[in-house]
Amino acid sequence: MVFLLFATVHNTFAQQDPQYTQYMYNTQIVNPAYAGSREALSFGVLGRTQWVNLDGSPATGTFTVNSPIGLYDNMGLGLSIVHDQIGPAVESNIVVDFSYSLLLKSLNKLSFGLKAGIDVLDVDYAKLKIFDFGDPFFQNNIDNQLQPQVGAGIYYNTDKFYAGFSVPNFLNTKHFDESSLANTDPGSIAIERLHYFLIAGYVFDVNDNLKFKPASLVKMVSGSPLQWDISANFLINEKFTLGASYRWSASLSALAGFQISRSIFAGMAYDYQSTAIENYSNGSYEVFLRFDIFNGPDRMMTPRFF
Numbered sequence: 001m002v003f004l005l006f007a008t009v010h011n012t013f014a015q016q017d018p019q020y021t022q023y024m025y026n027t028q029i030v031n032p033a034y035a036g037s038r039e040a041l042s043f044g045v046l047g048r049t050q051w052v053n054l055d056g057s058p059a060t061g062t063f064t065v066n067s068p069i070g071l072y073d074n075m076g077l078g079l080s081i082v083h084d085q086i087g088p089a090v091e092s093n094i095v096v097d098f099s100y101s102l103l104l105k106s107l108n109k110l111s112f113g114l115k116a117g118i119d120v121l122d123v124d125y126a127k128l129k130i131f132d133f134g135d136p137f138f139q140n141n142i143d144n145q146l147q148p149q150v151g152a153g154i155y156y157n158t159d160k161f162y163a164g165f166s167v168p169n170f171l172n173t174k175h176f177d178e179s180s181l182a183n184t185d186p187g188s189i190a191i192e193r194l195h196y197f198l199i200a201g202y203v204f205d206v207n208d209n210l211k212f213k214p215a216s217l218v219k220m221v222s223g224s225p226l227q228w229d230i231s232a233n234f235l236i237n238e239k240f241t242l243g244a245s246y247r248w249s250a251s252l253s254a255l256a257g258f259q260i261s262r263s264i265f266a267g268m269a270y271d272y273q274s275t276a277i278e279n280y281s282n283g284s285y286e287v288f289l290r291f292d293i294f295n296g297p298d299r300m301m302t303p304r305f306f
Helices: 002-010
Strands: 041-049 059-069 075-086 089-103 109-123 142-157 161-167 195-202 204-207 210-221 227-236 240-247 251-259 264-273 284-293
Touching: 075 109, 089 142, 227 251, 240 264
Parallel strands: none
Antiparallel strands: 041 059, 041 284, 059 075, 075 089, 089 109, 109 142, 142 161, 161 195, 195 210, 204 210, 210 227, 227 240, 240 251, 251 264, 264 284
8 A cells, every 4th residue: 555655645646547458449539530430430449457456456437439430431420438447546538529530542531539528626635544644634525626627649550450549638737726736745746747659550461361460559648657568469360369468567468359140349458467577466447349330331341349
């Protein structure tokens, strides 16, 4: 619990955006330009439990829905919801995602996206084991602290390749009222920093029954080490997905998925921490479910691998 106290209060930055091992299926959360790109009304649910058996460890849930709109399906509209808890802090946000796409040659698409919504932070200091109960810093909980969220992204895709760059939130926000900061160490203020995401992947047709997709995500946050994920997944008989992922200096992951039907896909992942924290936890687990509703029989006759 001392670790959580340090991470929540005395770290230079408070809780930042959660991380995902199945980022290749959860793109809309970080990049609004992805909205509508699946050419279907698409629902996605992801649940992540990080550092199992470590008291106060992060737990994250996401929900997304998006669909192409417009006369030529050249726009996309969606909704993204994230609920993230770590120790005494619970952060939730709900945002609307909008995209506009340009159709390039050979059916390639370049999409631009915007996201806007609100972020809500709650911190219950009663959940901490506080050494000095008289410390004025812990006397007032943070209740329903509202902050606006505005972000943008760009996304390019063909039938085999995709790449995107995004900033989910442009606003550097402080989770305390200005009046409470007068006698506070600037190094202990909870601040949301800009997150930059770069994502890319390519699908290789090995043969008629096997596809191979390497993918990568780079996450950059001011004041934090660069996070780099690289993954390799195989799609077998348009049904089964097996793969592995590596998060630089952090974890090794195993991924598996199953295309239950033309409309339903389920996936799961397990992370083995390659850091000392593995001595205190049993890794991290993640599950994902996607449900697509197509406009007609000509849409998505075979599952798309991203």
